[in-house]
Amino acid sequence: MEGDRQRPAPAAPLTDHLQLLLHRSREAKNCAYCPYSRFPVGAALLTASGEIFTGCNVENACYSLGVCAERTAILKAISEGHTSFRAMAIASDVCDTFIVPCGACRQMMREFGTDWDVYLTKADGSYIVKRLEELLPLSFGPEDLKKV
Amino acid sequence: MEGDRQRPAPAAPLTDHLQLLLHRSREAKNCAYCPYSRFPVGAALLTASGEIFTGCNVENACYSLGVCAERTAILKAISEGHTSFRAMAIASDVCDTFIVPCGACRQMMREFGTDWDVYLTKADGSYIVKRLEELLPLSFGPEDLKKV
Amino acid sequence: MEGDRQRPAPAAPLTDHLQLLLHRSREAKNCAYCPYSRFPVGAALLTASGEIFTGCNVENACYSLGVCAERTAILKAISEGHTSFRAMAIASDVCDTFIVPCGACRQMMREFGTDWDVYLTKADGSYIVKRLEELLPLSFGPEDLKKV
Amino acid sequence: MEGDRQRPAPAAPLTDHLQLLLHRSREAKNCAYCPYSRFPVGAALLTASGEIFTGCNVENACYSLGVCAERTAILKAISEGHTSFRAMAIASDVCDTFIVPCGACRQMMREFGTDWDVYLTKADGSYIVKRLEELLPLSFGPEDLKKV
Ligand SMILES: [Zn+2]
Ligand SMILES: [Zn+2]
Ligand SMILES: [Zn+2]
Ligand SMILES: [Zn+2]
Numbered sequence: 001m002e003g004d005r006q007r008p009a010p011a012a013p014l015t016d017h018l019q020l021l022l023h024r025s026r027e028a029k030n031c032a033y034c035p036y037s038r039f040p041v042g043a044a045l046l047t048a049s050g051e052i053f054t055g056c057n058v059e060n061a062c063y064s065l066g067v068c069a070e071r072t073a074i075l076k077a078i079s080e081g082h083t084s085f086r087a088m089a090i091a092s093d094v095c096d097t098f099i100v101p102c103g104a105c106r107q108m109m110r111e112f113g114t115d116w117d118v119y120l121t122k123a124d125g126s127y128i129v130k131r132l133e134e135l136l137p138l139s140f141g142p143e144d145l146k147k148v
Numbered sequence: 149m150e151g152d153r154q155r156p157a158p159a160a161p162l163t164d165h166l167q168l169l170l171h172r173s174r175e176a177k178n179c180a181y182c183p184y185s186r187f188p189v190g191a192a193l194l195t196a197s198g199e200i201f202t203g204c205n206v207e208n209a210c211y212s213l214g215v216c217a218e219r220t221a222i223l224k225a226i227s228e229g230h231t232s233f234r235a236m237a238i239a240s241d242v243c244d245t246f247i248v249p250c251g252a253c254r255q256m257m258r259e260f261g262t263d264w265d266v267y268l269t270k271a272d273g274s275y276i277v278k279r280l281e282e283l284l285p286l287s288f289g290p291e292d293l294k295k296v
Numbered sequence: 297m298e299g300d301r302q303r304p305a306p307a308a309p310l311t312d313h314l315q316l317l318l319h320r321s322r323e324a325k326n327c328a329y330c331p332y333s334r335f336p337v338g339a340a341l342l343t344a345s346g347e348i349f350t351g352c353n354v355e356n357a358c359y360s361l362g363v364c365a366e367r368t369a370i371l372k373a374i375s376e377g378h379t380s381f382r383a384m385a386i387a388s389d390v391c392d393t394f395i396v397p398c399g400a401c402r403q404m405m406r407e408f409g410t411d412w413d414v415y416l417t418k419a420d421g422s423y424i425v426k427r428l429e430e431l432l433p434l435s436f437g438p439e440d441l442k443k444v
Numbered sequence: 445m446e447g448d449r450q451r452p453a454p455a456a457p458l459t460d461h462l463q464l465l466l467h468r469s470r471e472a473k474n475c476a477y478c479p480y481s482r483f484p485v486g487a488a489l490l491t492a493s494g495e496i497f498t499g500c501n502v503e504n505a506c507y508s509l510g511v512c513a514e515r516t517a518i519l520k521a522i523s524e525g526h527t528s529f530r531a532m533a534i535a536s537d538v539c540d541t542f543i544v545p546c547g548a549c550r551q552m553m554r555e556f557g558t559d560w561d562v563y564l565t566k567a568d569g570s571y572i573v574k575r576l577e578e579l580l581p582l583s584f585g586p587e588d589l590k591k592v
Contacts, residue, residue, distance in 0.1 A: 035290070038592065055227050058223050060255065060256060060259050061259060061288060061289055061290040063355060064359070064400060065256050066359045067215065067219070072224075072227050075206050075215055075224070076227065078179060078181050078220075092592070094591045102547075103358070103552075104358060104547055106580075107548055108213050108547075111213075136547055136580070138579060139544065139547070140210060140545070141209055145483060148536070148538055184480070187444050207507060210547070211481060213508070240444070242443045244443065245443065248435065250505075251401070252509060253399070258399065282434075286416075286430075286431060287399070288395075293335060295392065329522050351519070354518070356552060357588065357589050361552050363515070368520075371499070372516075372519070372520050372523065374477050374516075375498060375500045375516050375517075377475050403504065404504060438505040
């Protein structure tokens with residue numbers, strides 16, 4: 001996070017949580033219901049208050065009714081009263097590239113602010129981190145609806 | 149349901165759970181994120197093992213990325229390892245009619261079998277119960293995909 | 297259509313269009329983009345003014361962003377200025393059962409009224425016809441949103 | 445594009461089509477069915493062969509079943525046999541910012557390649573153009589599904 005580098009204080013805010021967040025995203029993958037794609041994905045969401053909610057992809061015979069792991073994690077957190085988030089980690093079985101969220105998931109994250117760190121992992125556990133703005137630049141958000 | 153194995157007769161299997169299920173669906177409504185429709189909905193899902201998972205609707209500035217309460221509840225349960233369900237209760241603020249699930253939610257329920265009781269409530273707490281087959285007759289399901 | 301039986305006049309309103317509607321639904325299937333399911337579907341929609349719009353399923357690597365044939369046909373018609381519909385025919389390669397619309401498609405049809413005849417076909421061209429109310433009983437519709 | 449083969453230099457390939465594309469996106473907005481958001485959007489899609497398909501947003505009482513203008517345009521083109529695209533123009537009634545596609549629409553565009561120019565307009569007709577890679581960097585696409 002660029003801004004964090006310059007700030008003296010907030011003390012590496014994710015340090016405590018990051019390994020756990022990554023671990024939970026891998027674990028969450030085990031619950032994936034993906035009989036159609038056979039492409040399991042897990043996600044772990046860190047709330048502003050420090051709690052973690054996990055999600056997996058849940059597919060449907062009518063493919064369009066499936067839901068990604070990232071959205072599942074957000075839905076769980078919202079339905080438990082959380083609406084402020086800090087980071088998401090995503091895990092899949094892909095070895096050679098870092099798994100990324102689809103455009104729909106980026107948009108759902110965007111609904112709850114742009115201050116997100118997104119941890120993209122490989123199956124071996126290595127990761128890179130991106131800001132949501134880097135994944136969904138020039139985004140449409142709640143405030144845009146009020147402009148008409 | 150585990151408990152059923154020990155019981156001699158099926159004997160109104162939901163009796164123990166029903167009031168709690170209805171209560172939890174009303175409670176879940178409080179977490180709804182619905183700034184666009186201002187139409188909060190809550191759902192409570194009873195698993196075959198007797199656990200309850202709740203959901204609320206979660207909307208998005210890009211309306212099509214919203215998710216209904218019923219689907220949120222199912223996603224939560226799946227992501228915690230449950231795939232066998234018995235009943236769903238749905239609550240809203242509508243007074244004069246029983247709230248019903250949309251077609252998309254009926255289809256998502258259908259993915260996990262047809263043996264569902266769906267409790268449709270009014271704001272005053274009164275309810276009617278329907279079988280999923282009554283709500284989505286002649287349904288398309290996982291087995292149909294294999295017919296081509 | 298029950299109402300039609302009692303009416304003396306409108307003279308089997310679909311007679312002229314039905315064979316063409318069925319034919320167009322089969323043709324539309326050829327444009328299906330379904331590399332993931334390999335389950336091509338076609339749909340043909342008859343507007344109140346007698347025009348036919350066709351659709352096919354269009355899938356996505358992010359499965360949840362796919363769209364069914366029935367919804368594609370409706371979207372095309374709306375985007376050309378039509379909002380009043382009479383019938384839909386659906387075609388697939390399934391031989392042994394009549395192809396049915398998923399719950400999401402039933403809901404999208406419902407948005408534009410309940411006065412729909414839905415022709416469900418087999419690959420051999422045989423068909424049955426259902427009213428939308430038979431496919432989506434106790435439906436949620438535009439008027440329900442206003443009840444809160 | 446067929447025409448490109450004959451031309452010696454790429455030479456502003458959209459010059460001929462751009463004004464028409466922008467015009468058609470504004471026109472398409474008139475067909476929007478958006479009783480819930482009251483936020484009409486139009487889109488015009490230019491195929492590789494030089495044809496234009498238009499779309500508008502089509503909403504649903506079950507908000508999650510709505511479809512954006514951009515996706516409607518793509519669905520129309522696919523259902524008429526086109527799968528290769530060059531550009532999309534998007535129009536809305538927003539005056540002070542350029543309308544952008546949501547993440548779901550960016551993902552649907554991505555399914556059909558990354559070689560897209562996206563024209564983002566204001567209500568006064570002014571525009572900026574972005575490449576799809578700029579709107580959906582580090583994207584997930586069809587080839588990624590094969591990596592597991
Ligand atoms: Zn996604
Ligand atoms: Zn629903
Ligand atoms: Zn469908
Ligand atoms: Zn969109």
